[in-house]
Amino acid sequence: MSGKTEALNKYFGFPSLHEYQEPIVDALLADTDTLTVLPTGSGKSICFQLPALMKSGLTIIVSPLLSLMDNQLQELRARHIKTAAAYNSFMSPEEKSRVLSRLSSLKLLYISPEALSLPFIVERLKTVKVSMMVVDEAHCISQWGHEFRTDYLKIGPVRQALGRPCMAAFTATATPEVQLDIKKQLQMEAPAEYIHSVDRANIALFVQRCTSEREKKKEMIQLVQKAPGPGLVYVSSRKRCEELKALLQEETSHRVEAYHGGLENEARLMIQQQFLHGDLDVVVCTNSFGMGLNKADVEFVLHYHFPKDAESYIQEIGRAGRDGRQAWAAVLYMEEDIIIPQMLMEAELPPVNELGSALETASGSRRGEITDDLINSMGWTETAARFLAYYLEKYPEKPGAELREELEKQVQQRWFEKQKKLKVMIQWLENSEACRRRLLLQVFGEALRKRPEPCCDMCGHRLPFREHQGAEKEKETAPWETRLQELFFGRERAKHE
């Protein structure tokens, strides 16, 4: 038995790796830089967790989302791997210092890009042996990418400061342009590359053109009613989320709930868990749902509002059919909807006409508090505030007028990029001739090798609804005494008493 298999057994209880995981693990064990593009939900994390546990020294994992960090940590803890910890701004000062004090005994440290760019953190990291750096969601580093985050640009310099440990970049979606940028920004000269197709052959693709809100609603109700689910309906705002949830509750026989940022923590978790465990058929959600949620049997992803670019689209529909069964994705497209991503994109960038007063605000801010001050006093989104904060830090010496000019240029550039991506998305939606799958793959520089059946509406295929299972839905009217017994002792025992 090789050391790898042994470790895999010991830590994860698996007999073997998947074919595509094997070479990645080997490369990282040999300290080779790697760039991996792998669809989400296909066992990405084990590719770096395993080598991290086997190597001596610390592996730093840069992760942009708290929920992703939490999920992975919880999974590791459930496997009794105690040498993993997280460091992020949501932790209390005590928790943070506890993590820093046990750095030398850790194997995996999950950290947010903001935290990693703090000078005192870098100093602390210098005191231990860092054997590997992993960048999750690596497309965030590219300004050609759809989720550009300025904080990611600091990862490269930190790598340098830590003595250039082995670097592993992972992403689920990256166009060739973005892949190049990742390599450049992370200072990977000749990495081993594992680029998997973004194509998900078992997800059939459909676009339904609508001319009015009423028609969209009608279509949505019909599709959802015909599909047994489980399924997701993506919408753009909390308000619409609630509205469409109520409509589907009324008009379909499904168990439907809404999920968005406006819910209380506890309710959000409950809905996530209910969906995961099959207590719900459909969740109407904003794009905050699904991150790190691994549900294998999702039948469909229905976009009531379409996302701002093809990358987001690929990511969102990728939540369907992870168990390999036939699944489908459909967009209800109405021309007027284009205003929604436009507005979202606008909010993600600093408004050019407010740059002057923002610079004034920032000049009165303390170091490290610029972002918060901009959010609070200018009412900017976090993304916009971080954008400005980054360039302020990058050009500390630039005089005001020049800085402003530079910033305007950067904002324009970003805006231009975003518009370009949106245009690609719209073109794909409006396409009425070519195979949708082929066009979508083209965006990612891929050719369609084999057309699945069903493929898409353009190929003349129909929506592959699954069979309704006649299983009766749980009736929740048990008296509270029974419920309480079940809670404590489980259904079996409750039945006997």
Add this chain to the structure above:
Amino acid sequence: MLFQEAMILIALKRLRGERTDASAYHLLSGKRSSQTITDAKWFQSKDLFGALPALDKPQFESITSSFYQRGWLEAGGVPGAEASAAIEPREKIVEEAGFDGWTYRDTGRQFWRRIALLIQTLSHLYQQKKQFVPIIQDVAAQQWVKRKLGAWGPEKYTVMTRLYEEMTDCLHELKEVQAFIFAYRLTGAETLGKTTEQIARLQGMEKAEIEYLFQGTVHALIKKAETHPGTVLHECLDAGGNPQLTVTAEKTLDFINKGLSLEGIAHARRLKESTIEDHFVEIAGEIEGFSIDDLVPPEQQEAIRRTAASLDTFKLKALKEQLDSDVTYFAIRLALAKGGEKGERKNRSAE
């Protein structure tokens, strides 16, 4: 009538036209200000304090103005006969729900988190399921559960059975619907909890009312736990109950303890004297050992309370007119804050 409309009328009825309408809003939304806390106490409305946390001012105003138009509210902000009759069933619910947002808002949150997570954890362990996503993400509650499990060791299943029995007993003492809400909010190894909204649908009731009844159940459990040392529920309480002061009043109390005068504190904190006076009133009402005798001579305190009792009012202006001219508004408020508590106790024992 919607739950929140009824609650607004109930609040206004309790305030008897002796406060502005906005006071009812602050009371229901649970504003932690000295004045609102004092109102909750004087008008014996702890069961309304923070009863509608989601209510916003424009909503409140549009509801009250429509009540004035319909004649349900009379000039002076008191519900008329028709409105009074309409809210009667709701008043009964409020009386019996056990809700006490004034005393238990914060403890209630913590108590619930601990209980919910404890039950989820114990039920998983008992059914030999080790992996689960904690339904409560609060780190403090997670650490508390961990500590408790460590302390109980192999006894934990006995503790679990005791907790189950204690809860069954407590819930039996409450209204059926409250027991239902509580049991369905909880998550176990095989049964996932329901959100307030889902329970509201199951019961065919409003979300706001379900939430109120749920909080009421939590508060009732705490009350029970407080008086029953040795129970598992008692162990879920926080050790050492601090009096509920606003943060700013707490600061003023620090200065008082250092020996500063009211004027001195106002100067030191760069606040208006009237603000510090508010703090004094709040502290007088909250902290039993806090003597106001230096500020209001005992015989004057007596006179104020007597007058309030004989006029049956807390309206400051009416009291001031009846009392000697050297009795200040501040003195009246202080005396009532100190006395309010006693008055209520008498009331309770009379029941």
